[in-house]
Amino acid sequence: MKTEKYILYGLYTALPCCLIAIITMSMTIRQYTRELHSDKVFFYKEIIENISYLQSYEIISNGYQLPADFMVTTEEGQQVFLKDVIDAPVLVYRFTEEQCIDCVEQQFKIFSSEQQNIPQNIILWGSYSNIRKIKVIKNTFGVDFRSYNVGKIDIPLDKFLNPFFFVITPDLTCYSFFTAIKENPAMTMLYLTTIKTKLEDKNIN
Amino acid sequence: MKTKFLILGLSVSLVFCLTLIVAMKKMIDMRIGQLQSNSASYYQTRLEEISQIRPYEWISEGYRLSSDLEVTTDNDRQVLLKDIIKVPTLIYRFTDTNCKGCIENRFMLLQKENRDVPENIVILCTPSTMRVLRILNNVHGLKFKLYILSTMDLPIDQQHNSYFFVIHPDLTSHSFFTITEETSLKAAQYLSIVKNKVNMK
Numbered sequence: 001m002k003t004e005k006y007i008l009y010g011l012y013t014a015l016p017c018c019l020i021a022i023i024t025m026s027m028t029i030r031q032y033t034r035e036l037h038s039d040k041v042f043f044y045k046e047i048i049e050n051i052s053y054l055q056s057y058e059i060i061s062n063g064y065q066l067p068a069d070f071m072v073t074t075e076e077g078q079q080v081f082l083k084d085v086i087d088a089p090v091l092v093y094r095f096t097e098e099q100c101i102d103c104v105e106q107q108f109k110i111f112s113s114e115q116q117n118i119p120q121n122i123i124l125w126g127s128y129s130n131i132r133k134i135k136v137i138k139n140t141f142g143v144d145f146r147s148y149n150v151g152k153i154d155i156p157l158d159k160f161l162n163p164f165f166f167v168i169t170p171d172l173t174c175y176s177f178f179t180a181i182k183e184n185p186a187m188t189m190l191y192l193t194t195i196k197t198k199l200e201d202k203n204i205n
Numbered sequence: 206m207k208t209k210f211l212i213l214g215l216s217v218s219l220v221f222c223l224t225l226i227v228a229m230k231k232m233i234d235m236r237i238g239q240l241q242s243n244s245a246s247y248y249q250t251r252l253e254e255i256s257q258i259r260p261y262e263w264i265s266e267g268y269r270l271s272s273d274l275e276v277t278t279d280n281d282r283q284v285l286l287k288d289i290i291k292v293p294t295l296i297y298r299f300t301d302t303n304c305k306g307c308i309e310n311r312f313m314l315l316q317k318e319n320r321d322v323p324e325n326i327v328i329l330c331t332p333s334t335m336r337v338l339r340i341l342n343n344v345h346g347l348k349f350k351l352y353i354l355s356t357m358d359l360p361i362d363q364q365h366n367s368y369f370f371v372i373h374p375d376l377t378s379h380s381f382f383t384i385t386e387e388t389s390l391k392a393a394q395y396l397s398i399v400k401n402k403v404n405m406k
Contacts, residue, residue, distance in 0.1 A: 004208050011215035018222035025229040032236035036243060044248030051255060056398050062266055063371070063379035063402075089267075167267065175267040175379055187256060194260040 058177040066172040072148035095163040096127035108141040262381040265361040276352035299330035
């Protein structure tokens with residue numbers, strides 16, 4: 001009779017402990033599951049997937065040489081040979097009318113707010129129905145870089161709807177491609193500061 | 206009699222609870238595993254890693270190596286790099302690493318992608334990695350061209366990861382890709398991309 005009593009006491013103590021453990025564990029599982037499906041995970045995952053996808057096209061595009069007779073339209077509406085306006089390695093910002101306006105404008109915001117940390121000789125290559133539309137964007141953000149209206153470019157990265165950057169040399173070789181991802185402006189800033197160093201360092205060029 | 210039923214009932218409940226606890230413990234372990242490879246902090250770390258690696262790739266792009274740059278052949282002979290680069294060539298730069306397994310993994314990846322051992326792949330390694338690579342080349346019956354180059358005047362060579370790039374006969378370098386455990390673009394994917402650039406088999 002006494003043994004049964006002890007067993008009962010033991011069970012009465014063990015059961016609430018187990019219930020507390022179950023409640024704690026279920027709360028932990030719920031928390032982990034929530035974290036696993038959080039917006040933050042989705043956000044980072046999407047950025048990394050985008051970087052990975054676009055990086056492959058950046059690699060293909062690196063080293064691409066534009067034809068010597070490649071022509072661009074100046075802000076004054078004149079058609080000139082590209083080789084005649086590139087006399088040193090320069091950073092190009094490529095954007096088109098088909099791209100989302102927020103994606104295009106985000107870089108203009110950086111140009112306007114980070115003037116000290118970015119290359120000073122960026123040239124803007126837009127693909128717009130009229131060069132005046134490029135001037136409007138420049139004026140909106142107070143950006144004073146040279147701009148050209150350029151048609152379709154045969155660079156693999158140009159088929160995507162993301163604006164991108166690259167360095168072009170006087171022999172029209174294009175390299176150091178980088179696609180600007182709207183969700184990751186920090187990477188764009190990192191790219192611009194790196195390229196500023198590259199263009200300023202005579203040993204690197 | 207009543208007490209015995211009570212004990213029996215409580216014992217069954219206890220066993221049920223314990224089973225549930227064991228199952229939940231397994232589920233928590235599984236979730237921890239998933240979180241380690243799928244959590245916000247995991248992706249954040251990967252993004253930080255990419256942010257550390259990519260500037261070296263951007264800054265090295267288009268860099269032209271010196272035409273005086275010499276490499277040491279397998280037979281300890283000094284040759285000019287420009288004399289061995291006759292066509293666009295994929296360079297696999299092995300930097301110093303203590304991890305022999307890592308060297309083997311990377312070497313086997315190259316072998317897997319290029320079973321026929323193309324002419325236009327060159328491996329540039331440091332003196333300490335040469336021995337391991339030579340053994341791997343012999344063990345697997347491969348014919349990768351191995352050359353020793355202690356340091357290279359490329360910005361990307363300052364970091365400690367191995368990397369790929371395409372070099373042209375004028376010694377300009379493009380399409381850099383750093384190999385780490387968690388690079389955004391996998392090495393096998395990179396090799397398939399540059400195949401066309403260097404006309405691999």
